[in-house]
Amino acid sequence: MVNGEFLSQLAAVVDDKTMVAGADIGAAHSVDTSGEYPCLPELLLRPGSTEELSAIIKLCGTHQQPYVVQGGMTGVSGGATPNPGEVAISLMRLRGIEEIDENAFTVTARAGTPLEEIQQAVAVKGLSFPLDIGARGSCTVGGIAATNAGGNQVIRYGVARNLILGLEVVLADGTVLTSLTKVLKNNTGYDLKQLFIGSEGTLGVITRVVLRLVPQCETFTTFCAVNSFSDVLQLFRLSNQYFSGAVSAFEVMWQDYMAAVLAAGEDLTSPFAEQYPFYVLLEIDVERPDGAMEWFENGLAQALEQELIQDAVIAKTDSEREKLWRIREGIGEVVAQMGLAVHCDVAVDASGLEAYVTEVERNIGEQFPDNQLLVFGHLGDGNLHITVSANSEAEKTALYNIIFSSAARHGGMISGEHGLGSLKRDYLSYTRTEAEVQWMRKLKQLFDPNNCLNPHRVLG
Amino acid sequence: MVNGEFLSQLAAVVDDKTMVAGADIGAAHSVDTSGEYPCLPELLLRPGSTEELSAIIKLCGTHQQPYVVQGGMTGVSGGATPNPGEVAISLMRLRGIEEIDENAFTVTARAGTPLEEIQQAVAVKGLSFPLDIGARGSCTVGGIAATNAGGNQVIRYGVARNLILGLEVVLADGTVLTSLTKVLKNNTGYDLKQLFIGSEGTLGVITRVVLRLVPQCETFTTFCAVNSFSDVLQLFRLSNQYFSGAVSAFEVMWQDYMAAVLAAGEDLTSPFAEQYPFYVLLEIDVERPDGAMEWFENGLAQALEQELIQDAVIAKTDSEREKLWRIREGIGEVVAQMGLAVHCDVAVDASGLEAYVTEVERNIGEQFPDNQLLVFGHLGDGNLHITVSANSEAEKTALYNIIFSSAARHGGMISGEHGLGSLKRDYLSYTRTEAEVQWMRKLKQLFDPNNCLNPHRVLG
Structure with missing residues (x-):
């Protein structure tokens, strides 16, 4: 039950559009993409500004009212799924690109801005935000920062952490911590933003981000059939030798995955007539397009000669590329039916x-x-x-x-x-030491002494 | 004065090679490369293992004995220069590469290993550790991690933070925090290592690192003469458009710098007969060497046509490349005379x-x-x-x-x-907010409640 005094004081700090209660709260706010353990919150708050969010969070602290922070709800670890008694705070009204700086190679955006909106807006200017995940249409940059998203191009461009230059964060006591710098190098005291990146909203709420952009490259894509996992690993080694740092994606799919995805996706087809034990989606990002297709083909020819691949198709158009990626991203429908x-x-x-x-x-x-x-x-x-x-x-x-x-x-x-969210937090100690977990707890205690901010996520 | 009881208990936890006192302590331990405010420590400790370091640090905490941690002494902010009353702890005996993993693209090394030793050892295997600074021969990987070093190839490969996968750290209470993972992506709880990277040894002492390697590229180098700073910026934009993500270094030197470096360096000569207001050292890292020189020359020809550069030389050999870089790195001798x-x-x-x-x-x-x-x-x-x-x-x-x-x-x-070290810590608040500085202090208090660990560095 949400605390009555909290509710009455809340009315004084939020505007009409911000508060949604009872039946008006959509089912979308009850569970993330995992679908596990849905729980409709009693109260949904949708602040329209950092200041309003700060006031809400401060009040939650005062009344020891726990809350869960929500973005595009595309997580799969239960991090944004409410627990009973939690108020939900959605950042979806904190939306919009504030600046694209073509000289500094940066984009500044509010937390609720969808990834795809960023990708498209910077592409118009010949730039690229080189982080891409299947949920691009719904996931938000705030969520990407809070969860340190990875995705399809990590080998070349790194994870979200490597692409975030500045952050604005609201702490559990309502403090707004602002460092919206665009500089690539900053050794001016502790890099506080690193604490909020990847801590899944348990140490602070990210409200604005400055992201690093890169010049656009030309991308070449192939889908390969491979006979064994050992050949897959050999192919990865050969790709690194031949294409060097140009390799931007190296995705693998087992035959059972392929079969399930093709069965679930209505208009998906395999690029090959036969079945193979493994499939690899390989991409390279090329700075010098001149002669690059020949280079790409020669690299694949070497892999064929060494019998590391049995067959391969190369995407000739954007729509052919998209079709290949849809196989790799078709897991969503399989999971939904599973x-x-x-x-x-x-x-x-x-x-x-x-x-x-x-x-x-x-x-x-x-x-x-x-x-x-x-x-x-x-x-x-x-x-x-x-x-x-x-x-x-x-x-x-x-x-x-x-x-x-x-x-x-x-x-x-x-x-x-x-x-880890809620679903995997109990397994934290499998691959982190006792000392590490203890220091994580100390940080949580320092930043959120009332344990109101996304409680029971990451740490049990 | 070093505490007497501390000294007597110390003898029980360290071996003979570890403790150096009085006149046996070399002047190298009195000041970093800045040369400012030298102070010879009364006692120098050179632990030979993480465990010995942990015992020393624990004892320092018990006796509230402040200490300064030293590596290659190549810093320029006074971070490793002792303050009166501090014991110096040098990590130079914690030296050596423990593993190069050619499949995982990683190198694991002890903190006191010089950068150049790493660069050379991985180059033999066709790999590259793509962080490079002028002090490569003396600076250590522990120092690089503690100071989040940047250097000459940040545009393409990022700063030290982007290249560190795992760390072993000794905390002020003696706890050894170990996460020597080789994985590129790790969203398993808080990424504690980020706190130690770039905090200049004020939150913990880094004893081991796992670094990310990349495939070797072919590098092309040019030294250009430029008429104005505005042209320098235009040249950078053109380079990004033409060479895209291949640009790995873009270094600029003002004429006064050039003159001073040439005057100070005995065997340095300008590549040009005339003088120019600005000079740019531009490098690209190329995955496909075939035809790359022509591509490089064509890009420079465009810059010449647009009159962004007045003249340019291209390094044809490694030794020519080295010669050009020696101009850029010649500042050391100028500073020494200044x-x-x-x-x-x-x-x-x-x-x-x-x-x-x-x-x-x-x-x-x-x-x-x-x-x-x-x-x-x-x-x-x-x-x-x-x-x-x-x-x-x-x-x-x-x-x-x-x-x-x-x-x-x-x-x-x-x-x-x-x-910031000691020399710039008082200017921290120029570009960080009051709230940020306050939270830095809270972190320092959490990790080093006795304020023994590199005290008065970063934070005043």
Whole structure:
């Protein structure tokens, strides 16, 4: 139950458009894309400015009223799904690009601005924001910063953390911490923004971001058929040798993933007549387009000669490229039809990857031979998505244990990009030490002593 | 005076090689490369292992014995220069590369390993650690991480923070915080290592690092003569358009800088017969060497046609390249001969840079017409080095004020890479807000409640 005195004082600091209660709150605010454990909040606050948000948060602190911060609701770890008794604060009214600086190569935007809006606005000016994820149309830059999103082009351009130059953040006590700098290099005291990037909104609420842009490159895309996981890894090595730093995406899909995606997506087709154990979507970003297609083709010809790939198609147009990417991003519909399942996104470095995958496949195959296992992901940066159907909550726990304990054994991490949110927070200690977890708790205590700000996310 | 009880207990936790006292302590431990305010410590500790360091630090905390942490002593902000009463802890015995992982593209090294040792060891394997600074022969990877070093290739590869995957850190209470992961993506709880990167050793002592490597590229280098600062900025824009993400270095030198460096360096010569107001050292890193020289030359030809450059030489060999870089890095000898001076490294984004430089040159010219003003730096990332001779401490303060207050007015930061150390800590609030400084203090208090760990650096 939301505190009555809190409610009456709230009315004094927010305007009409900000407060939504009861039946007027849409179901979209009850759960993130995971669909797990939906809970409709009693009260939804949609502040229209940083100042209004600050006043709301300060009041929440005073009344020890817990709240969950929401953006595009595209997370999959339950971070934005309300817990009972929490007020939901949506940042979707804090929307809009404030400045594109073509000289400084930056864009400044409010937290609720969708990623795709940014991508399109900067492309018009010949620039690129080189972070891309399947949820681009709905996810927001605030969410991208708070969750340190990764996505499809990390090998070349890095994760969100590498592309964020400035932040404005509202702290749990209402303080607005502003550092909207556009400089690439800043060693002027502690880099506080790093604390808010990737901490999933548990240390502060991000309200504005300054993002780094890069000059546009020409992209070349191929979809390859591969016979074994060992060949996939060899192909990655060859790509790095031949294309060097030009490799921008190296995505892998297992045959079971391919079959499931093609079955679920109405208008998806495989580029190949035959089936293969593995598929790789490889892209390079090229500064010098002149002669680049020939270079790309020659690189693939080498891979064919070495029998690392069995077949390959090259996208000749933007729409052909899009079609190939839709296979890689088709998992959404599969998941929607899947029901109970675990969705993991472990990160294991390239040296440990083959042994890791072998172990996980064997252990799941032995203990849960009838469950559907789908593996795909950003092999180029060691971030694999592993989805396994489950028949009960107990099975889910057992599956998490198999997948995460193997990650620990092979020097990996339990999450490369999705974060822990509510759904995976209890597994934090699998790949972080006791001392690390203890210091995380101390930071949480320092920044949010009342434990009102996205409580029980990341840390249990 | 070092505490007597501390000394006697110390003998029990350290071995013979670790403790150096009195006249045996070399002058190198009294001051960093700035040469300012040297102070020979009474006691020098050179631990040989993380465990020994942890025991020392724990004991320092117990006895409230302040200490300064030292690496290669190549900093220029006084961060490693002892204050009276401080024990010096040198990490130079924590040296050595532990692993180069060619599949994961990582190198793991102990803090005291020199940068150049890393660069050379990975080059043998066809890999590159793409961070480079003039002090490469003496500076250590621990120092690079602690100070978030930048250097010559930031536009393309980022600062140290972007290249550090894992850290081992000893905290002020002796806790060893270990996260030597090799994964590129890790959203598993708070990214604690970010706190230690760039905080100049004031929150913890870095003892091991895991660094990201990239495939080697072919580098093309040119040294250009330019007529005006406005042309320099235009040339940078053209380079980004033509060479796109291939631009890896864009260094600018003012004529006065060139003259001073040529006068100080015995065997340095200008590549041009005539003098020009500005010089630019431009490099591109190329994945496809085939035809790249022609591409490079064509880009420069465009700049010549547009009269953005007046003349240019291209390095044809490694030794020619080295010769050009020695002009850019020749500042060391100039500084050594200069005596009293301020050495700043402000960061201003490309949009504000021209107005910033104009303002600073005008103000210094008006107030200190006879002082030597040398400007150069990493224009591509907005990080300018400004060195001005001074005749007194009061003049130094006045010069800092001119240079830093202009940086604040033009949206910049008072340090892009050198950090604040002791020499610039009092200027922190010029470009960071009161709320930011307050939260920095809270973090310092949390991690080092006794204020023993590099005290009075960064924060006054």
